[in-house]
Amino acid sequence: MGNDALRSLPSVDSVLNELAVSEGEDCLASQVKSAMVRELLDELRKVLSGGAGASIDISLTSVAEEAARRVKAFGELGLERVVNASGTVLHTNLGRAVLSQEAIEAMSFAASGGVDLEFDTALGQRGERDARTEELLCHLTGAEAACVVGNNAGAVLITLNALAEGKEVLISRGELVEIGGSFRLPDVIEKSGCVMREVGTTNRTHPKDYRDAVTPDTAIIFKAHKSNYEVVGFTSEVDLPELVGIGRENALPVVEDLGSGALIDMSTYGLPKEPVVAERIKAGADIVTFSGDKLLGGPQAGIIVGRKVFVDRIRKNPLKRALRAGKLTLSALEATLRLYLKPNEVLRERLPTLRYLSRDIEEIGALAIEGAELLSRALGKDYKVKVIDGESQIGSGSQPMARLKSKLVSVTHKEGRDASFIFKAFLKAKPAVLGRVKDDSFLLDMRTIDKASDIVPSGFLGK
Secondary structure, three states, rough: HHHHHHHHHHHHHHHHHHHHOOOOOOOOOOHHHHHHHHHHHHHHHHHHHHHOOOOOOOOHHHHHHHHHHHHHHOOOOOOEEEEOOOOOOOOOOHHOOOHHHHHHHHHHHHHHHOOOEEEOOOEEOOOOOHHHHHHHHHHHOOOOOOEEEOHHHHHHHHHHHHOOOOOEEEEHHHHHOOEEEOOEHHHHHHOOOOOOEOOOOOOOOOOHHHHHHHOEEEEEEEOOOOOOOOOOOOOOOOOOHHHHHHHOOOOOOOOEEEEEEEEOOOHHHOOOOEEEEHHHHHHOOEEEEEOOOOOOOOOOOOEEEEEOOOOOOOHHHHHHHHHHHHHHHHHHHHHHHHHOOOHHHHHHOOHHHHHHHOHHHHHHHHHHHHHHHHHHHHHHOOOOEEEEEEEEEOOEEEEEOOOEEEEEEEEEOOOOOOHHHHHHHHHHHOOEEEOEEOOOEEEEEEEEEEEEHHHHOOOOOOO
């Protein structure tokens, strides 16, 4: 049976000929299709050789249909839209910050042709690619100089390597953070070529701990903002101004990694206070690193600001070329930074991250009521849909204890289908809708939803 079935498998050429009949002009290259057909036939041979292929249709028509499906899917591979109703505003797995229209248009412009990325048209010679963003960053933070790399981990890596390679970096034991994906600060310090020297204890670190740890091999005092956890109870840490004083006493630069990187006082918008980059520069930090795609609300980027003497050393480091940002990132970041030059009410309106974080509960509630009505009609009588109170979180390691009051659309099935089934059904829809499961209910947080109809994807088959 197995050998007969194997002999009955259609040939590569016959499947390709069948494909050619059904394809239009927009088809994949012949070598790509040939490789995919061979892969499919190899899979079928393995199944048939194992004796498990009795129910498999290996006719030319059936095999060609499966090959056509795979070829079509492969040609359409790419990012797909996901509606973020999870309750996490800055969702790392969904790409964090939603870009402003200004940033999107700037990226499109940069992508559509040549731009003066690294060329000075006034002088007719090579220019500095970070020049425009540097000017904006210095204005917004009060720093002497600035540069940009691909992400904040890269910003920390190149800063440490440029300023302390082969030397000691002092850091409080209570600030040895780990962020998503098991990414640990001690690992970054090690890869930077520096020697990490812990001071203090997990819950308490004092100025004396830093002073006693300084040796001739010490190159940097490093402070990491605990953006994704808090230590409570019997605690003590050395604030930045005092660290700066210790640094000055020992001629050591003080570097602070803020992670989230707020450029404005978030409490102005009714949000919890977050360290503001300009305040840290004013307090004396020699270098501050932070992300572009968290609280700043821009593209993924690592931003380095501080004293010119140190930024120049970082900029000249060979790693800068390996970690540098491309024209799309820089154009989107520049457009985002320009929004911070606007009045507060304009910034809030145009920057999606800030708009979502500071959204009025009444606005969210009205959207939730409309969404619940639309969803109830779409799902039918077997589902119970209602609006409930809930909480959102900022996400991406920003303000881990902060909770924002929100309105949620709750979906349950009257006949016993569990919330996990509903969760998966919404993810299979086009576009996928990401909610969350809690207390046997499927929940859709409306804080980050622009239109009520967004939570009712077309082609939804969850009934």
